Amino acid sequence: DEISVTQWGTSLYGAPYAVAMAEGLFKKAGVDITSIIGSGGGGTTVRNLLASDTPYGDVAIAAALAAQRQGLDVIIVNTGTRSVAEASLVTMPDSPIKSLKDLEGKKVAITSPKGVSEMLLLMALKEQGVDASKVERVASGGYVNGLTMLEQGAVAAAALIEPLSIIRADKYRTVVNYGKVLPPMTTSVGITTRAFAKANPAKLKAIIAGRADGVKAIYADPAKAAEIVGKDFKLEPKIAKIAVDNMIGPRMWSEGEFSIPELNRTVDGLKLIGEVTADVDWSKLLDPSYLPPALQGTK
Amino acid sequence: MIAMRHVLGPLLVILAGLVAWEALHLGVANSSLPSPLETLRQMGVLLGDPTFWKQAGQTFYAFAVAVVLSTAAGITLGVLLGMKRLAGEVAEPILVNLYSLPKVTLYPLVLLIFGLGISARIAFGIMHGLIPLTLFTMNAILQLKPVYRRSAAVMGLTSWQTAVSVILPAILPQVITGARLGVSLCLLGVLIGEMFASRNGLGYMVTHAMERGDMPTVLAVALLIAIVALVANGLLLALDRSRRPS
Amino acid sequence: MATSALYRFSGYAFWLRLAVIVGAVGALEFACRIGWIPMTILLPPSVMAASLAEILARGTYNRDMLVSFSNVAAAAVIAIVLGFLIGAILHALPKVRGAVEPLLASYYAVPTFMFYPVFIILFGVGSGAIIAIAVLLAIVAMITATLNGIDRIPPVLGKTARMLRMGPVERALKISLPAALPYLFTGMKLSVAYAFIGVIASEFILSGAGIGYAIAYAYNNFNNRDMYALMLLIILAVTVINAGLDAVDRRLQSRLRR
Amino acid sequence: MSAVLAAVPSAATDDHHARLTGVTRVFGSPKGGAVHALGPVDLDLRRGEFFSVVGPSGCGKSTLLDVLAGLSAPTAGRAEFEGKPITGVPAGVGVVFQEDASFPWLNVHDNVSFGLRRSGVDPAEIERRVDYALGFMGLKDFAKAYPAQLSGGMRQRVCIARTLVMQPRLILLDEPFGALDQQTRLLMGDELLRLWRETNATVLLITHALDEAAMLSDRVGVMSARPGLFIDVLETGWPRDRDSRIVSHPRFGELTAHLWEKLRAESLKHLRGS
Amino acid sequence: MSAVLAAVPSAATDDHHARLTGVTRVFGSPKGGAVHALGPVDLDLRRGEFFSVVGPSGCGKSTLLDVLAGLSAPTAGRAEFEGKPITGVPAGVGVVFQEDASFPWLNVHDNVSFGLRRSGVDPAEIERRVDYALGFMGLKDFAKAYPAQLSGGMRQRVCIARTLVMQPRLILLDEPFGALDQQTRLLMGDELLRLWRETNATVLLITHALDEAAMLSDRVGVMSARPGLFIDVLETGWPRDRDSRIVSHPRFGELTAHLWEKLRAESLKHLRGS
Numbered sequence A: 001d002e003i004s005v006t007q008w009g010t011s012l013y014g015a016p017y018a019v020a021m022a023e024g025l026f027k028k029a030g031v032d033i034t035s036i037i038g039s040g041g042g043g044t045t046v047r048n049l050l051a052s053d054t055p056y057g058d059v060a061i062a063a064a065l066a067a068q069r070q071g072l073d074v075i076i077v078n079t080g081t082r083s084v085a086e087a088s089l090v091t092m093p094d095s096p097i098k099s100l101k102d103l104e105g106k107k108v109a110i111t112s113p114k115g116v117s118e119m120l121l122l123m124a125l126k127e128q129g130v131d132a133s134k135v136e137r138v139a140s141g142g143y144v145n146g147l148t149m150l151e152q153g154a155v156a157a158a159a160l161i162e163p164l165s166i167i168r169a170d171k172y173r174t175v176v177n178y179g180k181v182l183p184p185m186t187t188s189v190g191i192t193t194r195a196f197a198k199a200n201p202a203k204l205k206a207i208i209a210g211r212a213d214g215v216k217a218i219y220a221d222p223a224k225a226a227e228i229v230g231k232d233f234k235l236e237p238k239i240a241k242i243a244v245d246n247m248i249g250p251r252m253w254s255e256g257e258f259s260i261p262e263l264n265r266t267v268d269g270l271k272l273i274g275e276v277t278a279d280v281d282w283s284k285l286l287d288p289s290y291l292p293p294a295l296q297g298t299k
Numbered sequence B: 001m002i003a004m005r006h007v008l009g010p011l012l013v014i015l016a017g018l019v020a021w022e023a024l025h026l027g028v029a030n031s032s033l034p035s036p037l038e039t040l041r042q043m044g045v046l047l048g049d050p051t052f053w054k055q056a057g058q059t060f061y062a063f064a065v066a067v068v069l070s071t072a073a074g075i076t077l078g079v080l081l082g083m084k085r086l087a088g089e090v091a092e093p094i095l096v097n098l099y100s101l102p103k104v105t106l107y108p109l110v111l112l113i114f115g116l117g118i119s120a121r122i123a124f125g126i127m128h129g130l131i132p133l134t135l136f137t138m139n140a141i142l143q144l145k146p147v148y149r150r151s152a153a154v155m156g157l158t159s160w161q162t163a164v165s166v167i168l169p170a171i172l173p174q175v176i177t178g179a180r181l182g183v184s185l186c187l188l189g190v191l192i193g194e195m196f197a198s199r200n201g202l203g204y205m206v207t208h209a210m211e212r213g214d215m216p217t218v219l220a221v222a223l224l225i226a227i228v229a230l231v232a233n234g235l236l237l238a239l240d241r242s243r244r245p246s
Numbered sequence C: 001m002a003t004s005a006l007y008r009f010s011g012y013a014f015w016l017r018l019a020v021i022v023g024a025v026g027a028l029e030f031a032c033r034i035g036w037i038p039m040t041i042l043l044p045p046s047v048m049a050a051s052l053a054e055i056l057a058r059g060t061y062n063r064d065m066l067v068s069f070s071n072v073a074a075a076a077v078i079a080i081v082l083g084f085l086i087g088a089i090l091h092a093l094p095k096v097r098g099a100v101e102p103l104l105a106s107y108y109a110v111p112t113f114m115f116y117p118v119f120i121i122l123f124g125v126g127s128g129a130i131i132a133i134a135v136l137l138a139i140v141a142m143i144t145a146t147l148n149g150i151d152r153i154p155p156v157l158g159k160t161a162r163m164l165r166m167g168p169v170e171r172a173l174k175i176s177l178p179a180a181l182p183y184l185f186t187g188m189k190l191s192v193a194y195a196f197i198g199v200i201a202s203e204f205i206l207s208g209a210g211i212g213y214a215i216a217y218a219y220n221n222f223n224n225r226d227m228y229a230l231m232l233l234i235i236l237a238v239t240v241i242n243a244g245l246d247a248v249d250r251r252l253q254s255r256l257r258r
Numbered sequence D, E: 001m002s003a004v005l006a007a008v009p010s011a012a013t014d015d016h017h018a019r020l021t022g023v024t025r026v027f028g029s030p031k032g033g034a035v036h037a038l039g040p041v042d043l044d045l046r047r048g049e050f051f052s053v054v055g056p057s058g059c060g061k062s063t064l065l066d067v068l069a070g071l072s073a074p075t076a077g078r079a080e081f082e083g084k085p086i087t088g089v090p091a092g093v094g095v096v097f098q099e100d101a102s103f104p105w106l107n108v109h110d111n112v113s114f115g116l117r118r119s120g121v122d123p124a125e126i127e128r129r130v131d132y133a134l135g136f137m138g139l140k141d142f143a144k145a146y147p148a149q150l151s152g153g154m155r156q157r158v159c160i161a162r163t164l165v166m167q168p169r170l171i172l173l174d175e176p177f178g179a180l181d182q183q184t185r186l187l188m189g190d191e192l193l194r195l196w197r198e199t200n201a202t203v204l205l206i207t208h209a210l211d212e213a214a215m216l217s218d219r220v221g222v223m224s225a226r227p228g229l230f231i232d233v234l235e236t237g238w239p240r241d242r243d244s245r246i247v248s249h250p251r252f253g254e255l256t257a258h259l260w261e262k263l264r265a266e267s268l269k270h271l272r273g274s
Ligand SMILES: Nc1ncnc2c1ncn2[C@@H]1O[C@H](COP(=O)(O)OP(=O)(O)OP(=O)(O)O)[C@@H](O)[C@H]1O
Pocket: D027, D028, D029, D035, D036, D037, D056, D057, D058, D059, D060, D061, D062, D063, D064, D098, D226, E181
């Protein structure tokens, strides 16, 4: 079977799937995942999974909410990641910008309006009591473009994400690491269609269980996980090692269990960028019943 | 000898382009603009990498299928529209309109219909390559000198013989011109498809490299694609030249 | 007589064409309404139109439209002017022309978008880089048309200019330019089309503003109503632009029908 | 017709080879109206004669030729070739069109053999005939050349050779020398006469040049403006064994002047009428 | 030249209007060789005469005209117009080129007034002259039409009118009727004669058609193949007040036949030579 994972190959969201595939954990759980459909992210992943035979996917929470808002029949069956530790804001080494406070009256490169990079920036500004309206946000279309603008002096700071931030660690200075200023929040979730869940509960459970085992395996042996991820994502082993190690501390990957406060924190962020206008009624969206029994209780 | 003469000039232009590139690289000194040398080195690395060949294989498979299908369909459609004058006149503005439409914006629709996978990319390639070939073929037939068909008639040729031994060779030069544009655009269509939503192929590789800021790979792939396009174009030109003397 | 006959024929073809389009739209509407095509994939044309009217009334995308259309206009103008100058220079240098022309033919296969990061360095993010991509896409058509147009100025017009003892500037303005204009306009028409494609496509893939971006955004957020409304907007815009340019083109071309 | 000219006995036989009786051709116009292009025309082509047609542009000369070639059915009247009504392209008729009809994608040899190769003639025989035709038309050295490498006159010769190899009994030529200068026309005219003599074919030549018609033909038909009719048929009385030296014959000037007068009279009538 | 023709007194005066002495023109060829296109040619154009030039294609007729128009400097020899050597385009010379030179982007009126408007002539005077020229050339009803809406013959008339309004004293015409059928040529020839008579200009007409040259001219120069030389200059002896009715004059046939013979002899010489 093929399942969809957002940012597959570029972001560490997908590490548990890589490990579970390489270690045969999916097979052990009772499903044969042969490959992963990757995508640039957001709604594309949801579209992709809807178009595929096994409509399960790990997607950004904003995309899952948007899909439901537009009346698509999807449910959230597990959580994926719960940290924003891979994201940061950087500036040039010789820049006078030392903290978020210094950004007032300056331009900051984000990837696209209403995207994750903007959301994190606004959340961090709010957390630190900086007036967001004084920070001009410029959409660059991508992290690399933002860096280019930074180097050209078009912006004072740019959003950045791993593993790019590790690859170019020596070129820029980190202003803020979002994982350090923002508390844990759910960033990606596993979704499927209601119809698929009804028809293939066993398969769905096996996928979730396999992924959960993958998460456990990462925490149990980070070095090995880094090796697997490095190979799958074509990262130099050294960089993969740093990337995975960076995520172990904040416990980036959840085994799948739901935490309402962590979910709501993300929603608060989405409200800041205007993606969401009202509180979310999770009871209609979540279905923990496909999780391993031990994880079914919500926090 | 003659081939040398045709190739030498363009080669000089390309060389001049490389020099300008190097100058630009030195001038702006930005990590997003690697030097030509870096790019060529990366190209060497790619060419020695089996996964690159796997991706390239994917792209060229989709490209080949798209080219074959759009060529066959384009010529057939062009011939049909060209023979039925009224149909041609009805269809032409519609085709021109479709041609000048930014087709990327229709890509969501293509994905929704064809799903992921190779068929969407092939479809997208065909969307780009089909129309120019159809238009060129159709116009070639509309502009075909009537005296050719009349000559065939007085020599007692059947309509099938006329089509095969008079009409087709007569329109071939324009069909080749259309094919040159069509093939280029087919490749572009497949690549854009891969860039936008795909998990393999050179277009995906470029997107992936862009996301990681790996500009040498981006430019190396772009160069390779340009070379392939140039070679394909050169072959079609040579085919055209071989058919008629200077 | 031959001309007017052609026109009548064209008139007939026009109505037939309209009938074909109306038929196709009607069939689509029907297929959507009775559920052959699920609404999650395609909306009935009437819904698209209604949604477009809504969007225009609400002004949701006014800023995007402004950005896109002004970028298209800028790119088209730059491509036309620059393309004409380059074409004229190439024409004056036959050796260089011989070397460059074979490259122009395969030009369209190179996905210009790949150079976006480079353009950002050169032109900054946003409109600058996008216009640059669109210019790059559009300029070739203008260069080719300029070369073709100058090639086709009959030499006898040059002789006539000499008989009238015209200076080089007067000759360029009063003879060469009007004589080449129909061909130049064909190039302009293509340039506008390519500028449109270039701008919308780059917005779609790369940018944070404009109609192209709005379509990509609507796609990502499953907002089919907005997405199809914007697609319809683009189709209508292309049709209107094409029809307008075509009318002018036809007038100019009719001069050449000798 | 002046008595001097009529007194000369005709060189042609009296046998009918092709015959048009009351032939009219009307084209439907896209406006719904109709263009009356030709006729009603009566014409008897005698077997083996050289007949020229002159007349103003647009008078229906090409239309007349199309009817004889079976490319266009008459709207009214009867067209016969060798006693049988013409329906479709009749075997034994060859046409050289007004426009250059050489195929640019074939070299001269392949152009000339084109029709034969599709008619199932034995290859050795094809080569023999093509060789002969190329030699006859002075194209031997250009067998491997492509039309683009030839002058307009040579391309026209290719078309004549292509028609010739099919060994037609009736050859229709529609202004084949239109693109040539007078000197070349003269040479081509001589070649055409030689061809006509050697093949014994019947030749119908459409031309604009009155002196050319006067020089080459047994008979010259003068057509009126559209809808074309024969307003005069002039018997030249030349011997069968003739060539361009005939221009020094005093009758050549007379014939030319006679044709010019006819044309002038017709022009004036036309002017007054319109 | 035959005694009959020479006996007729010339209608032209003996005053030299333009004169070529030993004029030769050699073109450098791109391959490094050289094309000897013309000459050495001697020519005296008498003031007010109608002189025609005939000769095979490529013999240098257009080159001769370019020299007279000052568009092309002779490689050797002297060219004079009204007593002064020709350097650059001389004032008082008008040319109608072989190719259609009407400006497709201007309507007929603006085409005809184009040259005048640049020359600073008073607007009222421009209108007067343009009106006259349009009327003269039968273009009055087409003043607002564009060249694309006209036939080839009418476009050629536009070019003639455009030249005419400049009131040239020497008019050079390079096969202006090339695209027309005989009937229209006849009418155009009459108009040209009328124009010549009314303006008192000197006319040099290049043509392919021998009968046309015989009909229109005071003198006909026959040129040899490239490099072109005058091998004969024939004095027609027509009265100044003539028109196309002259074709019924017995001498018309004689003149035509004479020109044909010259051409034939030249052709044969050429054939033997090559
Ligand atoms: N297919 C057609 N449809 C309508 N009208 C036609 C068609 N073919 C010819 N005509 C008209 O019939 C008339 C005679 O045409 P035709 O070509 O026979 O003239 P022609 O004597 O050969 O002229 P030319 O000397 O210029 O070749 C013209 O008025 C022409 O416009």
